Amino acid sequence: MDNIAVKVDDLTVAYNYKPVLWDIDLEIPEGVLMAIVGPNGAGKSTLIKAILGILKPIAGSVTIYGNPYDKQRKLVAYVPQKGSVDWDFPTTALDVVMMGTYGSLGWIKRPKQKEKKAALEALEKVGMLAFKNRQISQLSGGQQQRIFLARALAQNASIYFMDEPFQGVDATTEIAIINILKELRKAGKTVIVVHHDLQTVPEYFDWVTFLNVKKIATGPVKDIFNDNNLTKTYGINYKVSIQK
Amino acid sequence: MNSAQIEIQLIASLVAIACAIPGTFLVLRKMAMISDAISHSILPGIVIGFFITQDLNSPLLIVLAALTGIITVVLVEYIQKTGLVKEDTAIGLVFPAMFSIGVIMIAKNANDIHLDVDAVLLGELAFAPFDRLEISGVDVGPKSLWIIGSILLVTITLLLAFFKELKVSTFDKGLAASLGFSPAIIHYGLMSVSSVTTVGAFDAVGAILVVALMIAPAATAYLLTTDLKKMLGLAIGFGALSAISGYWFAHWLDASIAGSITTMLGLLFLIVYLFAPSKGVIAVMYREKQQRTEVSLLTFLLHLKNHTEKRERHVNHLQEHINWQKVRAKTVLDLALKNNMITISNDIVSLTKKGNTFTSKAIDYIITNEDTQIEDMKEDFFLFRG
Numbered sequence: 093m094d095n096i097a098v099k100v101d102d103l104t105v106a107y108n109y110k111p112v113l114w115d116i117d118l119e120i121p122e123g124v125l126m127a128i129v130g131p132n133g134a135g136k137s138t139l140i141k142a143i144l145g146i147l148k149p150i151a152g153s154v155t156i157y158g159n160p161y162d163k164q165r166k167l168v169a170y171v172p173q174k175g176s177v178d179w180d181f182p183t184t185a186l187d188v189v190m191m192g193t194y195g196s197l198g199w200i201k202r203p204k205q206k207e208k209k210a211a212l213e214a215l216e217k218v219g220m221l222a223f224k225n226r227q228i229s230q231l232s233g234g235q236q237q238r239i240f241l242a243r244a245l246a247q248n249a250s251i252y253f254m255d256e257p258f259q260g261v262d263a264t265t266e267i268a269i270i271n272i273l274k275e276l277r278k279a280g281k282t283v284i285v286v287h288h289d290l291q292t293v294p295e296y297f298d299w300v301t302f303l304n305v306k307k308i309a310t311g312p313v314k315d316i317f318n319d320n321n322l323t324k325t326y327g328i329n330y331k332v333s334i335q336k
Numbered sequence: 337m338n339s340a341q342i343e344i345q346l347i348a349s350l351v352a353i354a355c356a357i358p359g360t361f362l363v364l365r366k367m368a369m370i371s372d373a374i375s376h377s378i379l380p381g382i383v384i385g386f387f388i389t390q391d392l393n394s395p396l397l398i399v400l401a402a403l404t405g406i407i408t409v410v411l412v413e414y415i416q417k418t419g420l421v422k423e424d425t426a427i428g429l430v431f432p433a434m435f436s437i438g439v440i441m442i443a444k445n446a447n448d449i450h451l452d453v454d455a456v457l458l459g460e461l462a463f464a465p466f467d468r469l470e471i472s473g474v475d476v477g478p479k480s481l482w483i484i485g486s487i488l489l490v491t492i493t494l495l496l497a498f499f500k501e502l503k504v505s506t507f508d509k510g511l512a513a514s515l516g517f518s519p520a521i522i523h524y525g526l527m528s529v530s531s532v533t534t535v536g537a538f539d540a541v542g543a544i545l546v547v548a549l550m551i552a553p554a555a556t557a558y559l560l561t562t563d564l565k566k567m568l569g570l571a572i573g574f575g576a577l578s579a580i581s582g583y584w585f586a587h588w589l590d591a592s593i594a595g596s597i598t599t600m601l602g603l604l605f606l607i608v609y610l611f612a613p614s615k616g617v618i619a620v621m622y623r624e625k626q627q628r629t630e631v632s633l634l635t636f637l638l639h640l641k642n643h644t645e646k647r648e649r650h651v652n653h654l655q656e657h658i659n660w661q662k663v664r665a666k667t668v669l670d671l672a673l674k675n676n677m678i679t680i681s682n683d684i685v686s687l688t689k690k691g692n693t694f695t696s697k698a699i700d701y702i703i704t705n706e707d708t709q710i711e712d713m714k715e716d717f718f719l720f721r722g
Contacts, residue, residue: 110417146513162516170514177508181364195515200497213393227562243511271610 095122095157097251097282098143103152105135105142112138116152120284122250124299125277127287127313131326134304137173140253144170152166156251169249171240173256179229185239186224189214192246207246214245219268223296230284232266241269251282258289268294293317337475340465345583347464347481348597351537352549352575356489357495358530359550360571363558364506365526370422372551374527375534375543377408382535387445395515398483398535405531406524408434435543459542459585461593480539488538491529495568502526503564538601549575550566559612570718574604587704627718632660632668637677637695640687651683 100118104111113135120126128136141147143154145161156164169192192214193207215221218238223231231239237257244252253272258266273283273296287293291298293313300317302325304307309321362371381404386395408430415426469479478480495502504524505512511521530550537546557570582597589596610617640649647653653670660668669685672678677691687695 108417141510144514146510165514165516168514170511172508172510176510178364178366181507182564182567183503183507186562188507191508191511194500194504194517197500198516199501202500228561280465 096120097122097124097157098284099155099158100143100168101153101155102137103139103142103149103154105138105147105149111150112305113142113149116303118301118307118310120282120299120301120310121275122282123280125273125283125285125297126301127285127293127297127300128301128303129287129290129293129325130194130244130303130308134325136303137255138287139303144168144253147286151263166247167250169244170254171244171249171252171254171257174233174237174240176255179231179236181228183228185220185222185226185228185231185235186211186215188228188239189242192243195247198232210248211242211246212241215239217245218242218272234261237261237265237269241272245272249281252276252284254283255287256286256288258287291321341583341587343465343478343481344461344593345580346458347478347484347540348461348579348583348593349576350481350488351486351540352553352579352597353572354484354491354533355492355537355546355549356553356575357568358526358533358572360557360564360568361502361506361526362530362552363551363554364564368551368555369427370412370527371530372547373408373412373427373479373536374405374531375546376537377431377434377438378402378404378531378535378538379435379543380404380441381438382538383441392539395678398487398532401535401538402528402531403599404434405534406527409524409527457544458592459538459540459543459545459594461540464540474716480536484536484540487532491533494525494529498522498525541597545594545598548598552598552605553578556601556605557609559608559615574601578604623718629664629667629671630665633677634695634698635672636668636672637687638699639689640678640685641692641695646684649685651685 096119098120100116100191102114103116103118105113112133116139128139130136133331138147140148143161145154154161156167186208189211190203190207193203193210197203197207209257210223212221215224218241220235220238220242222236228236228239237260241254241257243256250295254273257269261269273285276283277298285297287297294317300313301309301310302316302321304325308325309316344477347704361419362368380388381401382392382397385394385400386392393398411430412426413420415429416423421429438476464480465478467479469477469482472639501512501517503521504515504518505519510518512522534546534550537549541549553571553574554567556574557567558600561567578597578600582600583593585591585600585712586593608616611617613621643649668677669680672691673680675690675694676688677694678685680686
């Protein structure tokens with residue numbers, strides 16, 4: 093059996109005492125490229141945030157390679173939703189990517205040449221090296237998303253969590269991003285993506301989790317990405333033509 | 337200048353600098369109003385501290401006041417978290433309540449001592465040099481200079497130590513949390529520094545004007561730079577500049593120093609707001625006008641590209657058919673000529689090779705929004721700068 097990268101046990105998360113995730117059990121094997129799908133309000137982002145310790149669950153536990161997240165931080169990179177930050181913040185593309193290296197530095201220590209080099213390499217991987225000194229508000233939506241991806245790459249993690257990386261990006265950027273994600277998988281990394289476009293699930297991902305407050309199903313796309321699970325998740329009769 | 341004048345300017349400058357540093361982060365975190373709340377609600381802390389120590393410059397006062405500041409922030413967040421009211425309402429509920437508790441405490445107990453509401457609201461910098469600090473009989477300067485100096489030293493040390501943490505948690509709270517930099521610790525750290533600084537500045541400028549010292553320099557700096565370090569530097573510079581020019585303005589008018597400093601802050605902001613090179617009102621107006629012309633130019637070039645027949649390319653056609661005023665038609669023609677995009681012979685306009693490529697690239701960009709092709713065009717044209 094493969095290594096389990098992320099294990100979630102009996103996870104329940106509530107906002108103002110109203111549960112938004114109910115009793116989630118989930119095992120994510122190492123080396124998969126996984127989509128989390130579900131309707132709006134299904135708790136997709138919440139699940140990621142709870143795994144990363146950004147939200148406190150009211151019950152349950154999460155382990156990363158068998159240990160609590162606190163101990164495994166350096167193995168994990170996170171790409172929040174692009175809309176969650178203020179892009180008018182006075183800083184440059186390179187500086188944002190450098191933030192990815194802060195975790196390995198810890199408190200107080202400042203980034204040096206080594207961190208800058210890692211950031212420049214990450215920028216190059218996403219094809220944004222030419223924009224390194226650009227103020228971030230002067231970037232297009234797709235470029236901003238690439239900067240976020242570069243920041244995660246600069247963390248040099250084993251597991252990547254991404255919250256809707258394809259939101260508001262053009263087709264070229266979407267392809268560029270998915271190619272990088274596939275390369276990560278090839279390098280043995282685990283990538284977990286909150287995803288909205290059901291049509292592209294079979295093409296982009298090899299693993300999928302259906303979520304709607306409760307976990308509906310999780311497993312290989314080729315086995316479980318079917319009308320039955322889609323209907324259970326979205327509550328209406330769902331018919332997608334799956335290209336196999 | 338006598339030594340009292342120098343001391344006052346020094347105190348005012350240090351106060352301004354000490355306020356500008358947390359102020360920069362408050363502005364970037366869109367929490368400007370929390371500084372208003374803190375500055376008012378630390379009053380009960382100051383009053384209680386004063387009752388205990390009978391000394392307006394006691395460190396206990398600073399600790400108690402800072403504590404009340406933190407309590408205010410916690411209360412605001414607690415009320416907001418219930419989801420029943422929004423943040424601004426929560427702020428509006430908490431700080432007047434705290435402030436009025438302080439006002440009642442002063443009125444009930446402190447009538448005969450040196451602690452009146454006017455001094456608390458407006459401060460009095462002119463008296464600062466009279467309250468001296470003596471160490472074993474030797475006069476080492478005004479007490480408030482030592483207090484604000486120490487606060488500033490601590491603030492700068494914290495800023496240098498935690499600059500990276502402050503930056504990442506201000507820009508992206510989620511990332512900061514996932515990296516292990518608890519946004520709550522940084523948030524309360526910043527709130528503590530803001531509270532302590534407010535207490536230190538209180539004596540000099542009072543509860544109302546300390547807000548201006550926190551917010552105005554940072555807001556002014558924000559209009560001038562896209563680099564956080566420069567923004568901090570500029571905010572500090574604007575703070576100190578207003579403090580010194582404000583002092584002399586007050587000297588000249590024979591008016592309140594605190595009021596004059598704040599007036600200077602307002603003036604500086606107004607000047608920068610109007611004349612800042614890229615974000616200023618005038619720059620924005622100029623840019624919009626240029627963009628309009630550029631759109632016209634592009635329309636014209638596209639028209640030339642689409643029409644080979646002479647009738648459509650006659651100089652006068654611009655006015656007759658595209659329906660432009662004479663001035664606008666001339667501006668557009670001149671701009672195109674200046675950039676070697678067109679040639680005119682016998683009043684017939686033709687695209688040059690450069691004009692032709694430019695048009696294709698520009699149209700391509702507008703349709704696809706892919707701007708790698710047009711990097712070289714951004715220099716000359718606002719239209720392509722996104």
